[in-house]
């Protein structure tokens with residue numbers, strides 16, 4: 001029985017090192033996974049690497065090593081980046097692993113046995129970089145891949161075909177009955193129009209490729225890399241194995257992908273699943289592209305920026321925050337060093353970080369570092385703002401509006417700053433008669449900081465943990481569970497705070 005929230009990233013192929021674009025997707029998945037854990041749900045967050053690419057085979061040949069040696073050498077470079085980005089994936093599947101190949105073959109055999117695979121000949125333009133046959137109508141100037149703007153090759157092969165055309169009506173029904181299956185709406189419209197235009201059967205094997213998983217009934221064919229890659233989402237949790245994780249996680253709740261691979265994930269993928277008699281994922285969400293100075297980052301064009309170049313300067317929390325807050329989730333967005341400095345200074349150094357250190361310093365200076373009793377008159381206006389934060393954040397993640405969720409957090413920081421300006425606890429501190437009033441204000445401010453730590457934890461786990469430590473709360477941050485963790489009044493009076501160094505040092509422009 002399904003009892004686990006399942007979120008996936010696409011699995012990038014690893015003929016090169018990660019760049020900021022691939023990292024963008026995984027931090028979004030990570031935020032979602034961490035938030036669902038915060039809600040007390042079981043979570044399975046899957047990522048991995050797509051290794052059976054002919055581009056990998058080519059890169060390996062150029063390096064004079066086998067494809068397996070090549071990918072064995074690349075995977076640690078990806079894992080290093082994910083680790084430094086605080087990515088909390090529960091599994092990492094490599095499609096060159098036997099635990100992938102076996103269930104993959106089982107799946108392909110299952111759709112073959114059910115009559116959805118037949119033998120035929122394919123002839124047509126093929127882009128080696130996309131690893132995809134292109135409809136002639138999609139070509140630019142009659143001969144260029146529309147994605148890569150490079151000449152396509154003309155390929156003729158005896159292949160096995162999946163009866164994709166048979167699923168045109170079931171797919172259209174799926175989009176109609178479950179509009180949340182493809183998000184955002186612009187992508188859904190694109191997918192619906194594409195499927196309405198008619199589906200051709202899909203070649204699912206290659207007889208010239210040497211690197212890949214053989215078809216069970218025709219070992220001289222390898223399974224088309226895209227079918228191979230898509231299957232990772234079910235092979236990793238153990239599709240077809242008794243007592244595996246699969247029955248706890250499937251169908252996936254959220255599959256986050258780049259908009260360039262929407263047809264694979266919103267057309268081919270659900271059709272394959274239907275053919276095997278499996279449920280389709282609940283939501284496939286296609287995010288936009290990051291552009292740098294207006295140009296798409298791309299490893300093949302050499303315009304990719306390695307995440308370390310930014311991490312070394314900004315640190316992991318500012319990095320994650322910036323991309324989730326600054327780039328409107330779901331749309332393309334431009335990023336620049338300057339805007340990253342500006343955003344970090346405004347929202348984190350001057351915003352959240354300064355707020356925390358001011359409040360903690362006032363508590364140290366005026367209350368001997370001790371969390372006071374809550375105000376006798378009851379919670380101030382911050383309690384309502386905190387409830388609003390919790391509701392907006394939850395709605396944001398629930399509707400995959402991640403920027404909306406993070407914006408709720410930055411708005412709450414703004415509310416807290418306004419509250420402090422209005423109540424001016426530093427002025428109250430000078431008047432012994434208003435000491436209790438000051439303590440009440442600081443209690444509410446500390447409680448606000450506690451909520452900031454809780455809601456920061458999916459986005460900025462390291463900074464959230466540091467803030468939590470400064471607040472001195474005994475119960476660990478990772479033991480916090482919603483909705484209780486968002487209930488106003490959770491910081492225990494008598495707790496000793498410990499203001500440390502600032503959470504976010506100001507960056508030079």
Ligand SMILES: [Zn+2]
Pocket residue numbers: 127128129130131145146147148149
């Ligand atoms: Zn291409």
